[in-house]
Amino acid sequence: MAPTDTGAPTPARQSEFAPAKINLTLHVTGRRADGYHLLDSLVVFADLGDRVAVAPDTGLSLTVTGPMAGGVPTGPDNLVLRAARLAGVTGAAITLDKHLPAAAGIGGGSSDAAATLRVLRDRLGVAMPAPLALGADVPVCLAARTARMRGIGENVEPVSGLPPLPAVLVNPGVSVATPDVFRRLSRRDGSAMDDIPAFADARACADWLRGQRNDLEAPARALAPGIGTVLTALGDSGAALVRMSGSGATCFGLFTDTATARQAAGQIAAANPGWWVRSTILGAAHHDPADQPIEL
Incomplete structure (x- = not known):
């Protein structure tokens, strides 16, 4: 990806x-001899997120903008730059418009890396490398559709039948290191998820989810007690289900309608001005706010 002087x-x-x-x-559900944990996870995507923009250039660079840009590393270890290098790109000016909190259990860095690979593949014709080399969440983020993720992230199976899930996402402004959370696990050989049924509505989905779990929630709460405070706030707001996402510290509440979710988000944000609070829709085909490719 290096421009040539063609007059075009x-x-x-x-x-x-x-x-x-x-x-x-x-x-x-287990741990391999090499230390990697085996997971079984139902993954959905929100209608909010970051945006990655790429333009051909003479060198490889990254600029981070947006309301959550502060503290995001721009050096060679950034997953966006790692994704570009893995794809063999040496000439590109990349801009990451950051709206999601970092190290928050909602796949921000992995989704950014996956978006980088998608734009390189779909719009600039770059061959796709093996995404698992960038982390366990990158393969499922590459599809950005509801899926069951198993193994160490390499087994991604699309899931249909989930209704759109009105939700509120809350992060108390703390980051939790994923390796620290895994180190505090009391059990590493838990049972797999139950088979995923078809759901009549959001409440039926929440009822089924109540019988499943996030095994990382307890150790994350021990490391960051503020997670428990967030879960209580979401529960008090009338959510049908509250749970932590990933390794934390972002938590979510599922609601039966969007109006109630938006009202709850407003109340939680007003009571906790230091928290990151967003209402969203989970589980439907994710909505790209731009709908069409953007030319900046």
Whole structure:
């Protein structure tokens, strides 16, 4: 991806939406000899997220913008740059417009890396590398559709039949290191998820989810007690189900209608001005706010 002097106009910058990833369930079912944990997780995506834009350039660079840009590393270890290098790209100016909190259990970095790979593949014709090399969440984020993720992230099976799930996402402004959470696990050989049925509505889905679990929630709460405070706030707001996503610290509440979810988000945000609070829709085909490729 290096421009040549052909006299033609410079190619426009192309962008891709990077939706937030939510683990509705996260069962730890084993541990391999190499230390990688085996997971069984029902993953959905939100209608909010970051955006990655790429334009051909003479070198590889990353600029981070947006309301959550503060503290996001721009060096070579950033997953966006790692994704570009893995794809063999050496000439690209990449802009990451950051709206999701980092290290928050909602796949922000993994979704950003996956969006980078999608825009390189679909709009700039770059061959797709093996996404698992970038992390366990990148393969499921590459599809950005409701799926059951198993193994160490390499087994991604699309799931149909989930209704749109009105939800509120809350992060108390703390980050939890995933390795620390796994180290505090009391059991590493839990049962797998039950078979996923078809659901008549959001309440039926919440009722089924109540019988499943996130095995990382208890150790994450021990490391960051504020997670428990968030779960209580969501429960008090009338959510049909409350749970932590991923390894934390973001938690979600599922509601039976969007109006109630929006009202709950407003009340929680007003009572806790330091928290990141968003109402969203989970589980439907994710909505790219741009709908069409953006030329910046």
